[in-house]
Amino acid sequence: MRIIIEKDYKAMSKKAALIVASQVLLKPKSVLGLATGSTPLGMYRELIEMYKREELDLSGIKTFNLDEYYQLPPDNPQSYYYFMYNNFFNHINIKPENIRLPKGISQDVKRECEEYETAIEKAGGIDLQVLGIGENGHIGFNEPGEHLRVQTQLINLTDETINANSRFFESEDEVPRQAITMGLGSILKARRILLLANGKKKAQAIKKTVSGYLTTKCPASFLQTHPDVTLILDKEAASLLS
Numbered sequence: 488m489r490i491i492i493e494k495d496y497k498a499m500s501k502k503a504a505l506i507v508a509s510q511v512l513l514k515p516k517s518v519l520g521l522a523t524g525s526t527p528l529g530m531y532r533e534l535i536e537m538y539k540r541e542e543l544d545l546s547g548i549k550t551f552n553l554d555e556y557y558q559l560p561p562d563n564p565q566s567y568y569y570f571m572y573n574n575f576f577n578h579i580n581i582k583p584e585n586i587r588l589p590k591g592i593s594q595d596v597k598r599e600c601e602e603y604e605t606a607i608e609k610a611g612g613i614d615l616q617v618l619g620i621g622e623n624g625h626i627g628f629n630e631p632g633e634h635l636r637v638q639t640q641l642i643n644l645t646d647e648t649i650n651a652n653s654r655f656f657e658s659e660d661e662v663p664r665q666a667i668t669m670g671l672g673s674i675l676k677a678r679r680i681l682l683l684a685n686g687k688k689k690a691q692a693i694k695k696t697v698s699g700y701l702t703t704k705c706p707a708s709f710l711q712t713h714p715d716v717t718l719i720l721d722k723e724a725a726s727l728l729s
């Protein structure tokens with residue numbers, strides 16, 4: 488694992504955007520795995536700026552998002568579909584047909600999950616997967632527990648995640664209890680992985696992520712088995728590393 492520690496959120500976001508941009512410069516038809524949440528917002532803003540300055544052409548990329556809330560329609564402002572268009576896709580020159588997120592309102596979830604895996608494979612696999620991390624060590628919505636899923640699945644969110652994500656909703660009651668997420672196996676198949684974390688609240692999860700131990704209690708710890716993972720942290724998220 489490569490660990491890059493930056494002084495603050497802005498520096499972390501810039502560094503992440505540079506890595507994503509270099510991936511696209513070297514391979515304009517890159518397949519990118521993308522994440523939602525507050526962590527990657529700064530990175531998306533930097534990428535939009537690079538595109539506006541005509542330093543970056545995103546017309547060739549294909550994207551797959553990590554996850555989507557179950558039964559939130561795309562026009563719901565809390566859906567990840569809405570998030571991605573609002574915060575990134577609407578501001579760059581990506582082709583709409585090259586954008587894919589799990590369909591939260593799918594009638595046949597099992598089929599949707601299978602088709603998602605197939606679509607990633609058909610695209611040639613993910614070149615660079617961007618990840619945030621939950622305070623509980625989840626990546627995507629692969630929550631800590633007895634077992635971790637290999638492939639894209641419908642999962643139950645933990646109380647911790649429902650509580651952490653309630654800040655985006657009017658009340659905790661409105662947070663969906665289930666989501667479709669790429670599995671840990673789907674994530675680990677990516678050729679390169681970039682995980683971003685900032686703030687003190689993430690320090691414990693980051694410590695477990697690089698601990699030298701694998702545990703389903705911290706799904707991100709399995710990233711230690713991947714040959715090309717880069718963590719970009721701000722000082723606070725890195726504060727428990729020796």
Ligand code: PGA
Nearest residue numbers: 524525526527619620621
């Ligand atoms: P956050 O979420 O970026 O909003 O902290 C990260 C996550 O839960 O994966």
